[in-house]
Amino acid sequence: MMVKDGTILARALSDGEDRLLSADAPLSGLQLRCGGELPGTIAIPELLELVSKARRYGFRVARAVSAQDGAETVTAWVEVEPLGEAEGCNICVRSWHAVPIPAEDSTSAESRRMLTARHLAELSAQLDARQRVLAVVSDSEELAEAAAALEEGIGRLWTDILSLKDVAHQQPLHWRLMDGASVTVPGAQRAWRVTLIPHMQPGFDPVGFELLLLSDEAASDRLDILPVQAAPLVPARRSLVGQDIAPVLKQPISRIIANAETIRTRLAGPLPDAYSDYAGEIASAGKLLLELLDDMADLEVVESEGFSTAPDRIDLSEVARQAAGILGVRAREKGIVIEPPHQTDHLRAIAEFRRVLQVLLNLIGNAIRYSPENSHIWIRLEDMGGQARVIVADQGPGLSQEQQARVFEKYERLGRSGDGGTGLGLYISRSLARAMGGELTVESAPGQGARFMLDVPSDPDAPEN
Amino acid sequence: MIDKTVHPASGENVEAVLRDELARGDAMAETVLPILRHLVAAEDSSVFSDEILARVRGMLADIAASLLGGALGGDEGAGSAAETDETGILTRALIDNPALLSHVHSLALEWQLTERMQGRFAIDPVVSPLLQALISSPDAETQRLAMTFLAAQARWCQAQRRMQLPLRELPGDLFHAVLLTLRALAVRTPEIAQRAAQAEAAMRQSYDEGAGRLGLASRLIMSLGAGAQAALSVTHGGVALFLTALSLGSGQARDVVVLSTHEAQLARLALALRSAGLKPSAIEEQFLALHPEVTLPHGFEGVGRDFAAAILASGRYSG
Numbered sequence: 001m002m003v004k005d006g007t008i009l010a011r012a013l014s015d016g017e018d019r020l021l022s023a024d025a026p027l028s029g030l031q032l033r034c035g036g037e038l039p040g041t042i043a044i045p046e047l048l049e050l051v052s053k054a055r056r057y058g059f060r061v062a063r064a065v066s067a068q069d070g071a072e073t074v075t076a077w078v079e080v081e082p083l084g085e086a087e088g089c090n091i092c093v094r095s096w097h098a099v100p101i102p103a104e105d106s107t108s109a110e111s112r113r114m115l116t117a118r119h120l121a122e123l124s125a126q127l128d129a130r131q132r133v134l135a136v137v138s139d140s141e142e143l144a145e146a147a148a149a150l151e152e153g154i155g156r157l158w159t160d161i162l163s164l165k166d167v168a169h170q171q172p173l174h175w176r177l178m179d180g181a182s183v184t185v186p187g188a189q190r191a192w193r194v195t196l197i198p199h200m201q202p203g204f205d206p207v208g209f210e211l212l213l214l215s216d217e218a219a220s221d222r223l224d225i226l227p228v229q230a231a232p233l234v235p236a237r238r239s240l241v242g243q244d245i246a247p248v249l250k251q252p253i254s255r256i257i258a259n260a261e262t263i264r265t266r267l268a269g270p271l272p273d274a275y276s277d278y279a280g281e282i283a284s285a286g287k288l289l290l291e292l293l294d295d296m297a298d299l300e301v302v303e304s305e306g307f308s309t310a311p312d313r314i315d316l317s318e319v320a321r322q323a324a325g326i327l328g329v330r331a332r333e334k335g336i337v338i339e340p341p342h343q344t345d346h347l348r349a350i351a352e353f354r355r356v357l358q359v360l361l362n363l364i365g366n367a368i369r370y371s372p373e374n375s376h377i378w379i380r381l382e383d384m385g386g387q388a389r390v391i392v393a394d395q396g397p398g399l400s401q402e403q404q405a406r407v408f409e410k411y412e413r414l415g416r417s418g419d420g421g422t423g424l425g426l427y428i429s430r431s432l433a434r435a436m437g438g439e440l441t442v443e444s445a446p447g448q449g450a451r452f453m454l455d456v457p458s459d460p461d462a463p464e465n
Numbered sequence: 466m467i468d469k470t471v472h473p474a475s476g477e478n479v480e481a482v483l484r485d486e487l488a489r490g491d492a493m494a495e496t497v498l499p500i501l502r503h504l505v506a507a508e509d510s511s512v513f514s515d516e517i518l519a520r521v522r523g524m525l526a527d528i529a530a531s532l533l534g535g536a537l538g539g540d541e542g543a544g545s546a547a548e549t550d551e552t553g554i555l556t557r558a559l560i561d562n563p564a565l566l567s568h569v570h571s572l573a574l575e576w577q578l579t580e581r582m583q584g585r586f587a588i589d590p591v592v593s594p595l596l597q598a599l600i601s602s603p604d605a606e607t608q609r610l611a612m613t614f615l616a617a618q619a620r621w622c623q624a625q626r627r628m629q630l631p632l633r634e635l636p637g638d639l640f641h642a643v644l645l646t647l648r649a650l651a652v653r654t655p656e657i658a659q660r661a662a663q664a665e666a667a668m669r670q671s672y673d674e675g676a677g678r679l680g681l682a683s684r685l686i687m688s689l690g691a692g693a694q695a696a697l698s699v700t701h702g703g704v705a706l707f708l709t710a711l712s713l714g715s716g717q718a719r720d721v722v723v724l725s726t727h728e729a730q731l732a733r734l735a736l737a738l739r740s741a742g743l744k745p746s747a748i749e750e751q752f753l754a755l756h757p758e759v760t761l762p763h764g765f766e767g768v769g770r771d772f773a774a775a776i777l778a779s780g781r782y783s784g
Contacts, residue, residue, distance in 0.1 A: 007606050053637065058666075061637040062675025064683055064713060077687045079675045095687045102771070 008092050009076075015088040018042050018052050022318075024343055027076075027093055029325025033069035038322065047078060051089050054080040071329050072098040098329075106267050117195040121212035125150055125158065127196075128208050131175065133158050143213065145187030158211055161186075162194070175209065180255065183213070190215045241296045249293060257286035288422070295424040299410075302431035309352040309436050313459050316347040316356070316390050320379045323360035327368060335374040338364065347381040348459035349388035351436045356456065359429040359440065360390065363452045366425065367394035387438065388458040393451045399444040407442060429454075512574065512727055520573035521566070522556075523628025528565075529555035531632050532647045535668055536661040558646050565639050569630065571723035576625040578726055578755075579704045586700050586754065591619045593703025595695055599685070607688060614685050617678040618705055637674040644668065679719065682709040697743055699754050714741025715777065728756055733780065735761060739773035 012023035020031055021039050028038055036043025042051060046065040054061045062079040077095040082088075118124070123138035123146065133154050138147040146162065153161045162183040179196045192215050198206035263271065263279035301307060324340035331338050341347075349356075360379075367377045375395040382389040399407060399414075406412050408430045411423040426440070433440040438456035504513055529552045559565055582588045592600075592615060599611035624631060632640065644665050651661035674680050686693045686709050696702035696710035708726075712719040715737035725733040734755070738748045745766035752759055768776075 057637060057641045057669065059637070059640070059669040059672040060674060062673070062680050062684070063637075064687055075687065077684050094684065095690075097687070097690055 008094060009096050010093040012091040012093075013088060014042065014051050014091060016055070016086045018048055018055070018088075021088065023091075025321050025325035025340065026074075026096055026328065027091075028322055029328055030067060030069055030074060032322065032326055033071075034067060047091075050078060051080050051091065054082045054089050058082055058085075068101055069329075071101065073101050074098045106265075114195075114197055117197070117212050117214060118210075121195070121214050123147060123150075123213040125211040126208065127158060127211050129206060131157055131159070131209060133161070134208070138213075142188050142190065143185065146185045146213070149186055162213075175206065182251065185213065190217045241293070241300050246293045246297050250290065253286050253289050253293075257283050257290070260286060292422045292424070295422045295428060298428050299424055299431075302428055302435065307435060309355050309432070311350045311352055311436065313461075314349055314351055314353045314356065316349050316381055316388055316456075317341040317343075317345045319353060319356050320360060320381070320390055323357055323364055324379060326361065327364050330365075331368050331377065334368060334371070336368055336371055336377060337375075338377045338379065340379045341381050345381055347383060347388050347390075349456045350459050351438065351456040355432045355436060356390075356454070359432055359454055360392070362425045362429045363392040363454070366421075366452075367392055367396065367450075369421070370394070370396040372396070383458065384455065386458060387455040390454045391451055392454075393449060395449045398446045398448045398450055399442065400446050404442050404444060408440070512570070512724070512729075517570070517573045517577065520576065520625075520628050521569050524569045524572065524630040525559050525565075526552060526556050527629040528569075528632065528635075528643060529553075529559060532643060535632075535664040536647060536651060536657070555647070555650060558650060559643060562639075562642055562646065565635075565642060567724075568636065568639055568720050571720040572625070572630065574727065575704060575708060575723050576622075578723075579622070579625075582699060582704055582754075588700060588703055590622045590704075591615060593701065593706065595702045595706060610681070610685050610688060614678070614681040617676075617681050621678045621705075632668065633672060634677045634679070636677075636679060637672075640672055640674075678705070679709070682706055683713065686710045686713055694742060697738065697741060697747070697751070699751060711737055711741055715774070716740070717777070726755055728759070731756065731759055733777070735765065736768075736773045736777045739765075739768055740770055740777055742770060 010024035010027045012027050013021045015021055019039055019041050020036070023031060023038060031038055031040075031043050034043040042048040044065065044067045046063075046067060050061060050063055050065060060079065060081045062077070064075060065078045066073060066075040068074070075097045076093050079092045079094065081090045081092070083090060122140040123136070123143045125136045126134040128134055133150050133156060135154070136147050136150040138144070149161050150158065159178075162185060164178065165182040165184055175196050175198060178194065180193060182191060182193045185192045192213050195212040195214060197210040197212070199208045199210070200206040260279045260283035264276050264283060266276060321340040321343070324338045328338060364377060364379070371377065371394045377395075378391070378393045380391045380393070382391065403414055407414060408426050410427045412427070413421060413423040430440040433454055433456065436456050438454065441453050441455075442450055443453070444450035533551055533555060579590045583590055588594075596611055596615060599607055600615065602608050602611065620631075621634065624634075632643070635643065647661060648658075648665060652658050675684065682705055686696055686706065689696070693710050693714070696706040697714065699707040702710060708719060708722050711717075712722045715722070717725075717737060721733075722737060724730060725737060731752075735748060735752070738751055739745070743751070745761070745768075748765075749761060752761060
């Protein structure tokens with residue numbers, strides 16, 4: 001007999017190919033944070049194994065499932081009941097414990113990074129202590145020309161053959177500065193970067209290097225398909241930030257952040273506290289710059305003339321629960337409780353799932369950022385007849401009439417600074433809402449918290465809201 | 466034994482068979498002495514004691530009998546000579562499954578430990594102090610789960626006294642494996658195969674891993690959250706919950722944990738307790754209960770929790 005009694009924290013349903021069709025929070029949030037989609041193949045490895053076992057065995061299984069989502073280790077008691085031949089399974093979560101993952105020590109993180117780089121490299125070369133080429137191995141067609149050039153240049157500096165992008169210094173630089181740099185590869189279409197792995201004993205200079213060429217894009221056989229899928233919705237308009245500036249700026253900024261983090265955590269040696277704090281500020285300023293770039297790229301998209309969304313029939317209740325699940329960890333860090341709509345609530349609307357999720361993530365993210373610790377954030381649904389409404393209410397400081405008038409303006413920060421906001425989020429969110437035929441408004445009074453309301457057209461064919 | 470299905474016609478074939486047979490015989494002869502020495506020197510607490518072996522045999526025969534009872538429907542000549550024969554064949558087939566064998570062995574060890582703890586500290590095999598506390602818990606859900614586990618533990622103890630193991634108590638993977646064994650042996654006549662297939666479907670239908678004793682114990686421990694530390698005391702939690710809590714806390718299979726309570730596995734037990742988060746002083750208490758004659762190595766209190774887990778993971782027998 002199945003244990004019928006007891007509390008059930010979350011239910012989920014999978015299909016005959018182990019795809020998660022629906023899931024309640026917190027399982028849905030974990031699925032997304034593990035890199036999966038909803039609906040989509042189960043991305044939590046132990047859960048996938050359990051579900052496929054239950055399906056293959058044809059009987060009910062129940063086990064502890066644990067998973068890491070990057071910030072926490074989650075352990076849950078999960079019961080899986082197969083629904084029959086070639087059918088999916090009922091999944092039922094009965095307990096849920098999350099503890100923060102202890103920080104990984106830098107040595108093992110570094111060795112794993114090396115392992116991954118070696119695995120993915122499409123060209124590898126041996127260099128001597130002064131970075132001169134000794135040998136080259138590659139079986140990539142795209143890199144054949146580069147490999148030949150390197151082979152011809154054996155005994156010369158590798159930077160003579162593969163020139164570094166965005167580096168105008170006298171070569172060769174210290175190897176640490178070149179690790180991760182982009183290079184121009186003769187005859188190759190994709191963008192490439194180098195990874196330098198030193199052969200060294202601690203405390204000595206490297207006696208040689210392994211040079212790896214990696215690309216963040218997929219190999220060319222897959223590139224043939226990509227342009228078809230990614231047919232631009234807005235043709236004939238070249239975006240300045242999104243296409244030209246962001247890709248170029250992102251890498252140097254990421255390196256500024258990475259190096260500042262290295263200094264801050266004193267990986268390279270002891271430092272006075274004040275300097276470590278400066279490095280922390282450099283890192284957080286860099287992170288803000290990255291966010292700003294993302295927002296500006298979004299801004300460009302929503303402001304472009306032909307911008308439109310891809311409306312679909314969606315359930316706002318489900319989107320709201322997913323958004324709450326995704327930000328649940330951040331909220332818990334401040335002791336904030338997010339109350340999403342109940343699973344039995346439904347409010348059908350016509351809008352683009354991804355865009356509504358983006359708006360809700362922005363609203364809930366703001367609410368978490370500006371609410372006091374140990375407060376509540378409520379997400380409520382309202383059927384307004386022709387429009388369906390999601391309300392995000394917080395217990396933060398609230399906004400005056402004058403602030404409410406300005407809060408949706410571009411780059412409006414309401415006099416705040418240093419808290420990691422870009423002043424673009426609400427502007428983008430309102431633009432997205434309007435592009436879906438809806439609206440984003442706010443009701444608030446100082447000291448009373450704020451209620452942000454997202455309206456989108458409701459679904460006239462919905463069975464019952 | 467020489468396989469009867471081999472045709473003796475070809476000379477090469479005979480030679481190969483004889484060579485194989487000779488090699489197998491030699492291998493067996495080489496292992497006779499170490500096993501004999503171990504058995505002769507074995508005392509009651511040995512992992513190969515007569516009692517343990519009898520229990521392992523008993524439980525395997527019980528599994529085989531339940532499988533056959535389900536498949537042949539017990540109505541025709543139950544207990545007949547033919548059926549006894551079938552049970553023997555099926556039992557031998559089950560012995561060839563190492564995972565099943567080690568699971569049954571670990572259950573026998575667990576029962577032996579349960580009885581030893583009862584003799585030494587008067588811990589009830591069914592109702593431990595922790596379980597008693599959980600049953601009187603104000604939380605209805607905890608209370609109900611604890612009651613369900615208590616019933617399952619009581620049934621298991623009764624079955625252990627009779628050297629039996631009900632099929633529904635097997636972990637999912639082993640349950641699947643024994644059904645496959647039954648299916649493989651039932652193909653001799655279409656009629657039996659069909660009946661076995663029906664019985665198999667019915668058994669799969671009624672099986673629920675979460676309702677077995679081990680499933681309930683895991684669920685109970687997990688529902689305690691951080692309070693599960695309380696079960697890491699064998700005198701407070703009782704043997705069954707102690708073993709499950711230690712398995713979940715140290716990330717080892719429960720069968721491995723059971724074996725680690727044996728006196729030849731002291732290092733594994735100490736490391737597992739440490740990696741499950743027990744303080745060195747509390748570990749000493751557990752050792753005092755389980756192995757009163759042993760003292761922990763000097764400097765053990767300096768082994769951190771993560772370090773203990775790392776050493777444990779480097780061991781070969783991680784189950």
